[in-house]
Amino acid sequence: LFDNEAKTISRLEYQPFVLTEEDGFIREDSGAQRHFRAIDDRWQSNTAYQALLKLKMLLIEGNRFTPRRLTDQQSPKSISTVFHLRLIAEPNSLSELSIEGVHKDGVDHTMIVMMNKNNVKDNSGALRVHSPQEAIGTPWQDINPNNVLYEHNNAQYLDILLIADNELNHSGTPIFTHDNHHFAYQDFIVLLSRYPTVNTHPSHQFDSTQLHPDLPLTLHLNKQVA
Numbered sequence: 687l688f689d690n691e692a693k694t695i696s697r698l699e700y701q702p703f704v705l706t707e708e709d710g711f712i713r714e715d716s717g718a719q720r721h722f723r724a725i726d727d728r729w730q731s732n733t734a735y736q737a738l739l740k741l742k743m744l745l746i747e748g749n750r751f752t753p754r755r756l757t758d759q760q761s762p763k764s765i766s767t768v769f770h771l772r773l774i775a776e777p778n779s780l781s782e783l784s785i786e787g788v789h790k791d792g793v794d795h796t797m798i799v800m801m802n803k804n805n806v807k808d809n810s811g812a813l814r815v816h817s818p819q820e821a822i823g824t825p826w827q828d829i830n831p832n833n834v835l836y837e838h839n840n841a842q843y844l845d846i847l848l849i850a851d852n853e854l855n856h857s858g859t860p861i862f863t864h865d866n867h868h869f870a871y872q873d874f875i876v877l878l879s880r881y882p883t884v885n886t887h888p889s890h891q892f893d894s895t896q897l898h899p900d901l902p903l904t905l906h907l908n909k910q911v912a
Contacts, residue, residue, distance in 0.1 A: 687895060688743045688764040688879060695739050695766075697903040700724050701892040703767055708755075708888075710790025710855065712823040717888070722769040730903050735875075738799060740907060742766070742848075742877050746795045751850045753794055756890075757881035764794070765893060766879040770801075773811065773874075777866040788816055788824040788857045792889075793880040796849045796856070800841035803861075805870040811861035813838045813847050815854050826859050841872075851878075 687696045702719040705711035729735055746764075753759045775781040798813060814826075820833035835854065838847055849856055863870040883890045 688766055689762065690743075690747060690764075691762040693907040695743060695903075695905040695907070697730065697898045697901060698765075699894050699896045699898050701894050703769075704889045704892065705792045706888055709792030710822050710851075711786060711792060712789070713786040719892075722767075724901075725768060725770075727901050730901060736905055738875065738877065739766075739768075739905060741846075742795075742797050742879065743907060745797075745848055746879065751794060752852045754792070754852050754880050756884050756887035757794075758884055759881055761882050763882060763895070764879045765882055765895075766877060767793075768875065768877050771874045771876055773861050773872045775806075775861045775863050775870045777863050777869065781861050781870075786823065787826060788820050788822055788829065788855045790822070790855055791851050791876075791878050793851045793878040795879050796851045797877040797879075798847045798849075799875040799877070800843060800845045801873040801875055802843070803841070803870075803872040805864050805868050806872050807862040807864045807870070809839050810859065811839075811841070811872050812859040813841065814857050814859070815847075815849060816856060818853075818855065820855055822855060824857075826857055829857065851880075 687698050689696065702721055704717065704719055706717045773781045814829070814834055815836040816829070817833045817835055820830060838845065861870055861872050882895070883893045
């Protein structure tokens with residue numbers, strides 16, 4: 687939870703993640719509850735991770751953007767979801783970053799941080815930002831180059847991409863192996879945030895602001911990480 691009044695970041699209780707077609711996510715599991723593995727205490731105690739949370743909050747604070755539908759836009763708080771994403775490619779095959787193609791994440795801001803990669807072929811695994819003219823669901827290989835506003839190739843450690851999710855679309859291209867005798871992988875941390883939902887939003891029942899009962903964490907924006 688990003689609290690812009692208290693200037694704090696707090697860990698909330700575990701909750702499912704739901705994306706619908708109306709959110710800009712077209713896939714066979716659109717509208718279904720998705721469960722990502724919860725971040726453990728070792729991860730949340732990592733000062734680099736805590737610094738990334740603070741960076742995200744500072745970058746979006748005070749920015750003007752088009753907020754999501756059915757959200758409380760007067761709230762000083764933002765609900766944040768964080769998860770780890772690993773892409774794996776076997777020799778002579780590919781691994782798609784987003785099988786849903788061009789999409790949105792159903793939030794106000796998406797921040798993607800490159801953490802690690804191994805044996806990834808150059809100029810593969812690109813992140814793309816698209817204008818709204820690129821239709822949601824367009825496969826990566828069918829994208830109109832005229833609708834690509836930005837493309838980031840060969841991401842390095844701690845490279846960051848921050849997107850106003852309700853204004854622009856994004857996608858990823860597959861990764862390929864550099865050495866075809868070994869598999870390849872690429873790791874990202876994805877940090878999503880949006881205003882709390884109102885009671886008519888499909889995700890409202892999961893929009894808890896209760897603190898985590900077993901793994902509490904509160905960071906103060908104006909203090910150094912622990």
